[in-house]
Amino acid sequence: MRHGKYPFIIGFLAIPLLLYAVFVISPYAQAFYLSLTDWRGLSNRQDFVGLANYAELFTDTQFWRAMGHNLALLIVVPLFVIAMALLFASATAISRVRGSRFYQVVFFFPHVLPVVIAGILFAFLYNPQAGLLNAFLRVVGLEWLTRAWLGDDAVALPAVMVVMIWSAVGFYYVLFSAAMKSVPRDVYEAATLDGAGRLRTLVSITIPMIWESVQVSYVYLGIAALDGFTLLHTMLPDGGPNRSTEVVAQYLYRTAFDEGRFGYASAIGVTLCLFTLVLAIVVMRFSRREQVEYA
Amino acid sequence: MTAGLDRRQFLQRLAAAGLLAVPATGALAACATGGGGTSSGGAVGEVSATNPLGVAADAPLDVVIFNGGYGEDYAKAHEAMYRELYPQAQVKHTATTQISQEMQPRFVGGNPPDVLDDSGAQKIEYANLVNEGMLTDLTPLLDAPSLDDPNVKVRDTLLPGTIEQGTFGGTCYGVNYVYETFAIWYSEPLFEKNGWTPPTTWDEMMALSEQIKAAGIAPFAYGGTNAADYVLDLNLGAAIKQGGPDVIKNIDNLEPKAWQQEPLVQATQGIEEMVRKGYFLPGSEGLKHTEAQTQWVQGKAAFYVSGSWIENEMKTISPPDFQMTALPIPVLEPGSAMPTTALRTQPAEFFCVPRDAKNVRGGMEYLRIMLSKKGAAAFAQETASVPVVKGGTDAVAQKTPALASLSAALDAAGDNVFNWQFWIWYAAFKPAVKTEMGNLLAGRTTADGFLSAMQAVADEVAGDPSITKYNR
Numbered sequence: 001m002r003h004g005k006y007p008f009i010i011g012f013l014a015i016p017l018l019l020y021a022v023f024v025i026s027p028y029a030q031a032f033y034l035s036l037t038d039w040r041g042l043s044n045r046q047d048f049v050g051l052a053n054y055a056e057l058f059t060d061t062q063f064w065r066a067m068g069h070n071l072a073l074l075i076v077v078p079l080f081v082i083a084m085a086l087l088f089a090s091a092t093a094i095s096r097v098r099g100s101r102f103y104q105v106v107f108f109f110p111h112v113l114p115v116v117i118a119g120i121l122f123a124f125l126y127n128p129q130a131g132l133l134n135a136f137l138r139v140v141g142l143e144w145l146t147r148a149w150l151g152d153d154a155v156a157l158p159a160v161m162v163v164m165i166w167s168a169v170g171f172y173y174v175l176f177s178a179a180m181k182s183v184p185r186d187v188y189e190a191a192t193l194d195g196a197g198r199l200r201t202l203v204s205i206t207i208p209m210i211w212e213s214v215q216v217s218y219v220y221l222g223i224a225a226l227d228g229f230t231l232l233h234t235m236l237p238d239g240g241p242n243r244s245t246e247v248v249a250q251y252l253y254r255t256a257f258d259e260g261r262f263g264y265a266s267a268i269g270v271t272l273c274l275f276t277l278v279l280a281i282v283v284m285r286f287s288r289r290e291q292v293e294y295a
Numbered sequence: 296m297t298a299g300l301d302r303r304q305f306l307q308r309l310a311a312a313g314l315l316a317v318p319a320t321g322a323l324a325a326c327a328t329g330g331g332g333t334s335s336g337g338a339v340g341e342v343s344a345t346n347p348l349g350v351a352a353d354a355p356l357d358v359v360i361f362n363g364g365y366g367e368d369y370a371k372a373h374e375a376m377y378r379e380l381y382p383q384a385q386v387k388h389t390a391t392t393q394i395s396q397e398m399q400p401r402f403v404g405g406n407p408p409d410v411l412d413d414s415g416a417q418k419i420e421y422a423n424l425v426n427e428g429m430l431t432d433l434t435p436l437l438d439a440p441s442l443d444d445p446n447v448k449v450r451d452t453l454l455p456g457t458i459e460q461g462t463f464g465g466t467c468y469g470v471n472y473v474y475e476t477f478a479i480w481y482s483e484p485l486f487e488k489n490g491w492t493p494p495t496t497w498d499e500m501m502a503l504s505e506q507i508k509a510a511g512i513a514p515f516a517y518g519g520t521n522a523a524d525y526v527l528d529l530n531l532g533a534a535i536k537q538g539g540p541d542v543i544k545n546i547d548n549l550e551p552k553a554w555q556q557e558p559l560v561q562a563t564q565g566i567e568e569m570v571r572k573g574y575f576l577p578g579s580e581g582l583k584h585t586e587a588q589t590q591w592v593q594g595k596a597a598f599y600v601s602g603s604w605i606e607n608e609m610k611t612i613s614p615p616d617f618q619m620t621a622l623p624i625p626v627l628e629p630g631s632a633m634p635t636t637a638l639r640t641q642p643a644e645f646f647c648v649p650r651d652a653k654n655v656r657g658g659m660e661y662l663r664i665m666l667s668k669k670g671a672a673a674f675a676q677e678t679a680s681v682p683v684v685k686g687g688t689d690a691v692a693q694k695t696p697a698l699a700s701l702s703a704a705l706d707a708a709g710d711n712v713f714n715w716q717f718w719i720w721y722a723a724f725k726p727a728v729k730t731e732m733g734n735l736l737a738g739r740t741t742a743d744g745f746l747s748a749m750q751a752v753a754d755e756v757a758g759d760p761s762i763t764k765y766n767r
Contacts, residue, residue: 040427041423042399042403042423042424042429043402043427123583126581129582129590147578148577148578148579148580148582148737150520151581151582153739236520237521238520239726241581242733258420260722
């Protein structure tokens with residue numbers, strides 16, 4: 001019956017592949033084509049301009065500034081999210097403390113909240129006049145720390161990073177918890193017999209054993225950090241104080257919908273897409289480790 | 296992990312299949328940018344005295360309204376009036392805030408609505424629509440007799456500046472329906488209670504600000520994260536009053552050093568001084584306009600610079616006895632070119648008729664109905680705002696405090712009204728004003744820094760041959 005295998009598989013895949021081609025691949029192809037034109041987004045009129053948009057992009061200081069903000073997010077957000085998620089997960093999953101189910105629910109909760117709601121809630125929290133954060137700082141006598149969080153170009157981007165980290169930790173906590181539960185108990189028992197402490201177990205056993213999950217998390221978080229549009233558009237729609245929080249996706253939106261330069265915006269989108277692909281490939285290639293087999 | 300190998304192989308094959316599919320979909324790529332048809336102006340009816348535009352009585356009419364500060368109820372009233380005149384016509388009403396996202400595909404696809412209220416934060420920039428030739432020339436509408444009096448043309452029923460505002464390169468493509476007026480707003484009872492006199496000169500404003508600050512209230516508030524540009528009325532407005540209409544003409548026409556004209560430098564330095572003296576509500580740089588306005592109506596700040604939509608926007612939050620009152624921007628010095636009563640009036644809510652609409656004549660007829668006395672009254676009644684029709688608010692029996700004060704201020708201003716076009720004609724200005732004014736108000740830059748940043752934007756626009764230029 002082996003000869004019947006391929007028609008069988010093709011029969012199943014034809015329709016999904018067709019849908020994939022029409023709804024996923026064709027928009028990419030269109031975006032790439034549009035990035036080579038000067039399309040203004042309203043009529044059919046468009047002229048082919050070759051790589052002119054990319055040449056302009058290369059020297060566009062606003063674009064590179066926005067990209068710099070994305071890179072800052074890319075470095076800070078995954079680092080904190082993964083570190084905190086690992087810490088929380090190992091604290092509750094491995095030692096199986098009492099009430100760990102409760103912690104799972106508590107940690108996961110921010111992830112359930114839609115990003116827009118989180119953005120609005122934190123905008124209230126950061127409100128310099130009526131916000132909880134400044135009020136709290138005044139109550140505990142840290143008046144000198146109060147500031148216009150989203151209006152100060154030194155702290156606006158970090159303030160947004162906090163929201164990103166806050167809403168992402170829960171998901172990766174659950175992911176790592178699940179991965180950790182599949183690590184055989186006897187490995188830990190052996191390590192404990194050899195005199196390994198909590199930290200040593202985490203670094204030498206848990207993390208290597210769940211390395212694949214960490215790797216994948218980094219890629220996911222990296223993609224999220226290279227986007228960041230929804231949250232920033234909710235909290236600081238105009239790019240923040242002195243344009244200190246504008247990310248590439250917001251700049252893309254501005255060139256497309258405010259300036260009507262859809263060709264140029266497509267070039268930005270294609271570039272961002274390439275950056276994301278490169279990130280994923282680099283992370284997967286260079287963080288490859290010896291796979292631990294336990295089956 | 297032998298399963299991983301299979302999975303990888305599977306993914307590789309899938310990717311290969313995807314690549315193979317790309318050329319096939321190349322043909323599809325034309326879809327997003329193809330389509331559309333030739334424009335014929337759509338349905339035509341017989342021209343008569345009661346139907347001067349030749350509307351086809353049975354042609355459906357598709358109206359899209361920006362559902363923003365003015366809501367959509369006024370449009371329903373106008374649509375009812377259209378149905379009354381053309382009972383056979385199906386009128387389709389759509390209200391949205393996502394104008395650009397929803398209308399862009401329809402323009403590209405060649406099936407735009409018959410009437411479009413292109414407004415709000417998500418509007419399609421008018422200049423883009425005009426430059427791409429997507430709009431109908433409204434001259435036939437302006438030359439048609441008005442609905443109220445067959446001897447008066449529509450163009451003669453409009454308030455000054457209305458036609459100019461919709462004119463690009465000599466042709467009128469849109470009617471900005473709301474006569475928006477920009478002023479400093481305050482609560483009259485608050486001022487009476489404290490014995491404060493609304494200032495008419497910059498020095499008086501500074502002196503009063505000191506007094507207000509001493510009373511424990513911030514003199515001014517603003518929304519730093521998204522609406523710092525509102526405050527531009529303070530310095531540019533004062534500069535135009537001081538130096539006369541040429542000041543703004545130079546800026547609109549992208550003349551060299553237009554942003555370094557003497558009155559503008561003086562007024563901008565005035566703002567810098569206000570920042571230094573702490574006349575703006577602390578923390579304003581981190582507030583959205585709605586948050587700043589809430590602080591203001593709660594009495595934390597005395598003044599707020601804004602357009603005339605402010606009362607309607609804040610009506611659910613303002614205390615009932617707030618009595619919002621308009622104060623024209625003070626003049627820099629006595630002996631200014633324009634009197635202190637002068638106002639920036641800027642017709643807004645851009646109503647246009649797309650060129651590819653199925654019922655272009657019906658669209659123009661709808662605008663003619665909006666511009667009738669009855670249509671204007673319906674709008675004024677629903678929104679407590681001034682439409683661009685002469686005497687448009689006369690029929691409103693019970694004027695709200697802001698509308699009453701605005702009507703009085705407009706009467707006092709008479710012909711001394713001005714407006715600016717640079718940020719409508721050139722998309723690069725609005726984000727730059729927001730950022731740079733935010734910097735100035737937060738003390739991150741000086742008046743000189745602000746003005747040279749704005750001049751740099753102007754020079755860049757002027758030197759870019761791909762941008763269509765306008766003149767006034």
